[in-house]
Amino acid sequence: MEPIFRKTVKNTIRLQGLGLHSGKTVNLTIHPSESGSGIQFLHTTPNKKTIIPVHVDQVIDTGNAVTLGQDGVKIQTIEHLMAALHTLGITDAILEIDSHEVPIMDGSSLPFLEAIIATGSLSFRDQIEPIKISNPIWVVEGDKYLVLLPSDELKVTYNIDFNHPLLRGQTLTTSLDQNTLLNEILPARTFGFLKDVEYLQSRGLALGGSLDNAVVLTEDGYLNDELRFENECIRHKVLDLIGDLAVLGRPFTGHLIASKAGHGLDISLAKCILEQEKANEFSKYKDYRSNSNSKNWNQKRA
Ligand SMILES: [Zn+2]
Structure with missing residues (x-):
């Protein structure tokens, strides 16, 4: 498999749209970020900033959309934006947002895609290792x-x-x-x-x-x-x-x-x-341990 390199957006991208549920205007700014930092939301209000990493452990609700949460702050309907970032291979970015929901835009991922493609992306030298699916x-x-x-x-x-x-x-x-x-x-x-x-x-x-x-x-x-x-x-x-x-x-x-x-x-x-x-990583580690143990044992015996 070809190596896959980490990527961020080349420049800051500003988007504005309506929150599907609130009906209010939402400002979303996609900032470039360092290699290895991952995708993170930065929820901002005039007196508080909260970082919410995009990770399965941060998911607090899956009712009508995927909602992330951290310290009582939530961000909902992340999936159309995430589909765009994932498809374009963006691994690192800060998604600054002034609302608890990602703007719905036209209801698809297209406006996010177009904005990111227009700005361009920046490849890092670091590779990102794909997840290996070994069993159903x-x-x-x-x-x-x-x-x-x-x-x-x-x-x-x-x-x-x-x-x-x-x-x-x-x-x-x-x-x-x-x-x-x-x-x-x-x-x-x-x-x-x-x-x-x-x-x-x-x-x-x-x-x-x-x-x-x-x-x-x-x-x-x-x-x-x-x-x-x-x-x-x-x-x-x-x-x-x-x-x-x-x-x-x-x-x-x-x-x-x-x-x-x-x-x-x-x-x-x-x-x-x-x-x-995680289980695969653990068994690799176990194999490594038992291989190195048996080598030691053989060496001792010799
Ligand atoms: Zn959807």
Whole structure:
């Protein structure tokens, strides 16, 4: 496998958009960062700054989106931004934000991608080691599941089955190389059902949601005039999966097989991936120890 080098953004990137739930304007500034520092949120208020590293251990909620938390501060809906950073191979950056939610932009990863590509990236000399998936890993919850099989390339088979005439029993199988992600997956917008949107808004949520940043489904069709892809919703599920697994902070390959999965299962899988890797590291260490012990023993005997 080709070596993969750590990367940051070349210059500071300023973005502004609406918080999906608050409906308020959010300022997001992506700063270059040092090699090895990882991706970190910097939550700022006039009198407090809080750093929240993007890591699976910081995930405090997976309800409608992935939420990170630290010292009582939370940042939600990180996944569309994380999908963009991960796909472009950005390993180190500071994401300064003045709200508890990442701006929804157009509901996809495209505005983040375009901004980062326009600014450019800077490669470090340090390599980042991909996570090696040596055995199948899976998480199951009722009739929902998410599996990761070892494979030298990243690919997905995704199944959705919503109680809606347009989203019943759909499957998408595709390679997830960088080109496919950039052109076929990351432009897909988030989606919601009109009845849920009305309910959420009556409770003071999804106040920033509109046809400008979501595909909205009516009883039997779409409220939007145009879709970006005929199967935009399932593509967005794949986007979410990639963005959610980006909390691993490292590249990986494998065949992802998902059925009716969502943020909760995605994050559970990320935890299992790290556990498997820790176990592999431990057994390598054990092998090393037992090899060196037996050598000593043989030497003593000789
Ligand atoms: Zn999403």
